[in-house]
Structures are given as structure tokens and as C-alpha cells.
Amino acid sequence: xxxxxxxxxxxxxxxxxxxxxxxxxxxxxxxxxxxxxxxxxxxxxxxxxxxxxxxxxxxxxxxxxxxxxxxxxxxxxxxxxxxxxxxxxxxxxxxxxxxxxxxxxxxxxxxxxxxxxxxxxxxxxxxxxxxxxxxxxxxxxxxxxxxxxxxxxxxxxxxxxxxxxxxxxxxxxxxxxxxxxxxxxxxxxxxxxxxxxxxxxxxxxxxxxxxxxxxxxxxxxxxxxxxxxxxxxxxxxxxxxxxxxxxxxxxxxxxxxxxxxxxxxxxxxxxxxxxxxxxxxxxxxxxxxxxxxxxxxxxxxxxxxxxxxxxxxxxxxxxxxxxxxxxxxxxxxxxxxxxxxxxxxxxxxxxxxxxxxxxxxxxxxxxxxxxxxxxxxxx
Numbered sequence: 001x002x003x004x005x006x007x008x009x010x011x012x013x014x015x016x017x018x019x020x021x022x023x024x025x026x027x028x029x030x031x032x033x034x035x036x037x038x039x040x041x042x043x044x045x046x047x048x049x050x051x052x053x054x055x056x057x058x059x060x061x062x063x064x065x066x067x068x069x070x071x072x073x074x075x076x077x078x079x080x081x082x083x084x085x086x087x088x089x090x091x092x093x094x095x096x097x098x099x100x101x102x103x104x105x106x107x108x109x110x111x112x113x114x115x116x117x118x119x120x121x122x123x124x125x126x127x128x129x130x131x132x133x134x135x136x137x138x139x140x141x142x143x144x145x146x147x148x149x150x151x152x153x154x155x156x157x158x159x160x161x162x163x164x165x166x167x168x169x170x171x172x173x174x175x176x177x178x179x180x181x182x183x184x185x186x187x188x189x190x191x192x193x194x195x196x197x198x199x200x201x202x203x204x205x206x207x208x209x210x211x212x213x214x215x216x217x218x219x220x221x222x223x224x225x226x227x228x229x230x231x232x233x234x235x236x237x238x239x240x241x242x243x244x245x246x247x248x249x250x251x252x253x254x255x256x257x258x259x260x261x262x263x264x265x266x267x268x269x270x271x272x273x274x275x276x277x278x279x280x281x282x283x284x285x286x287x288x289x290x291x292x293x294x295x296x297x298x299x300x301x302x303x304x305x306x307x308x309x310x311x312x313x314x315x316x317x318x319x320x321x322x323x324x325x326x327x328x329x330x331x332x333x334x335x336x337x338x339x340x341x342x343x344x345x346x347x348x349x350x351x352x353x354x355x356x357x358x359x360x361x362x363x364x365x366x367x368x369x370x371x372x373x374x375x376x377x378x379x
Contacts, residue, residue, distance in 0.1 A: 046232025058212035107170035114163035239277035
């Protein structure tokens with residue numbers, strides 16, 4: 001065959017192939033709409049913190065630490081002794097105070113005896129004065145005798161007043177000594193550093209021999225009730241979907257199994273600088289990650305049963321649309337989207353279970369186009 005004939009035959013063959021290709025419908029990947037459950041989640045990343053951290057500081061000044069009874073990581077009960085301070089000086093003061101109390105009580109007893117004696121003398125002096133006045137009226141007593149009886153009566157009254165004042169002074173001294181004793185006993189009680197709450201000691205700064213001071217660093221830090229939370233920040237676009245009580249799963253660095261948790265706190269404001277909102281997730285397990293460790297929480301904000309398709313199959317706009325393949329022909333429909341999670345989306349209206357949709361929206365096909373469907377699993 002001549003070269004010209006071979007070229008003509010090749011052109012005819014290409015023309016025939018092009019005609020066959022034009023008659024074949026283009027292939028598109030489709031996914032089947034299925035009914036199932038979808039859960040929408042929000043991711044929270046941050047660090048573990050104590051829900052409430054109680055600071056334990058000495059309540060008495062100037063005493064040295066002589067004994068430490070608790071370490072970091074120990075679980076303690078409310079009222080448990082964590083450390084002891086040197087109380088020798090306070091023991092000396094309590095002995096001195098006991099002597100002051102005894103002295104005041106003796107003074108009170110002496111004053112009461114003096115009052116009894118002065119009262120008797122006053123009664124006798126008053127009786128003698130009365131009789132002398134009666135005798136003077138009959139002329140049996142002189143004016144000098146009357147003056148002596150009056151002076152004796154006034155002296156007896158003065159001695160009674162003096163004894164009464166001595167009793168009051170003794171009682172005041174006793175009250176002061178007892179108040180001082182209460183103060184010393186309180187300081188002695190505070191020489192034992194006790195935990196105010198039950199929980200876990202997260203930090204100990206107490207050192208043997210150090211002089212305790214309420215103005216310095218706390219001697220102990222306690223995680224109240226051993227309650228640890230994940231504190232993180234969430235973008236304001238998803239922050240509004242978080243509510244207290246929502247279930248969550250928390251993963252901690254260094255732990256193989258995740259922790260069950262719930263949303264305990266959703267802050268009332270968003271940071272104006274970075275547009276992030278603060279969230280706290282309370283852990284439910286007994287085992288606790290260390291404070292300051294990194295954690296990642298997944299919060300379930302919504303759950304639904306409905307028709308599910310790949311997220312890529314929906315073209316978002318006003319309204320949202322989806323391309324359905326029915327009998328090899330593209331049909332564009334308006335749909336009402338719902339929850340989105342893990343690359344899937346819920347279609348609440350506009351699509352039935354079992355229908356096939358174009359897996360990737362905007363695949364250069366239009367309403368009414370003929371296509372060849374290639375099924376894609378949407379699981």
C-alpha cells in the first residue's frame with residue numbers, strides 16, 4: 001500500500017474512534033446515601049490543671065519547721081497533719097500563764113475574804129453608830145462618842161470598797177490571763193500544719209529548719225478532692241456550641257487509654273485579642289495526669305440519626321445543592337444540611353436513603369447530563 005493510502009486509512013480509523021468516544025457518557029464517582037448516626041465534635045487542646053488548688057501556709061510566725069509528714073503526690077484527708085513547728089517557746093509561755101492564772105485566782109480569793117471581813121466590820125460599825133445616836137438622844141452618850149462611831153462606820157465602808165475593788169482587779173487579771181492562755185493554746189494548735197481539705201499534694205516547699213512565715217511561699221499546695229481538669233481554648237466560631245455537661249473524651253500525653261470527661265465550665269467571655277474562649281473539661285477517672293501535662297479533648301456537641309453522604313458531595317451556597325445520579329442522568333437538588341463530622345454530612349431534607357450522589361461537587365457536570373456512575377463507599 002502506498003504511503004498516501006496508509007495515511008488515509010489512519011485518518012478514517014481516528015475519526016471512527018472519536019465518534020465512539022463522543023457517544024460514551026463520562027464517568028463520575030458516586031456515593032450512596034445511607035442512614036446512620038453522626039456525632040459532631042469540637043476539639044479542645046490545653047494543659048491539665050487542678051479544679052481548685054488549696055494553699056497551705058503557717059498561721060503562726062517565727063517558729064521553725066521540725067517535722068515534715070507529707071510528700072508531693074501523697075493523698076491526704078481534711079485535718080491531717082502535714083508538718084510540725086517548734087513549740088518549745090510556746091510551752092514555756094503556757095507555764096508562765098498558768099502561774100499568772102493561779103496568782104489571779106489567789107488574789108480573787110483573798111479579795112473575797114477581805115470583802116467578807118469588811119462587810120462584817122461595816123455591819124458592826126453601823127449598829128454601834130445607831131445605838132450611840134439613840135443614847136445621845138437620852139443624854140447617855142456624848143458628842144465625842146457619836147463622832148467616833150461615825151468615823152468607825154466611814155472607815156468600815158472604805159475598807160469594804162477597797163476589798164470590792166481588789167476583787168474586781170483580781171477578776172480582770174484572771175480574765176486577761178485566760179485570754180492569753182487561749183491565744184497561746186491557739187498558737188500551739190497552729191504549730192501543727194494541717195490540711196484544710198482532702199486531696200493530693202501537688203507541691204511541697206516546706207524545708208526542715210526553715211522559719212515558717214505566712215507571707216512567704218505556701219508550704220504545701222493541695223489539689224482539692226484530687227480533681228484535675230483539662231483547661232483549653234477554643235475558637236469563637238465553635239465556642240458557642242459548647243455547653244456544661246456535654247460528654248467528652250480526653251487524651252493525655254504518656255497515657256495509653258483516654259479519660260472519660262464532661263464539660264464543666266464554659267467561660268462567659270472570649271479573649272478580644274486572640275478570639276479564643278476558655279473551656280474546662282472535668283475528668284471522671286480516679287487516675288489523674290500530672291498538672292501541666294498536655295491534653296487533647298474531643299467534646300460531643302451534637303448527635304443525630306439521618307441520611308449521610310460525603311461532605312465533599314455538597315455544594316454550599318444559598319441554598320446548598322447536591323447532584324443526584326438517577327437513571328444515568330444528573331439531577332441537581334436543593335438540600336438542607338445538618339451535622340458534619342469526620343468527612344460526612346447529614347442531609348435533613350432533599351435526599352432519600354439509597355440514592356446515589358456525585359462524590360465531589362462541581363465535577364464539571366450539570367443538571368441533565370448523562371454520566372456513567374462509578375460507586376464509592378462513603379464509610
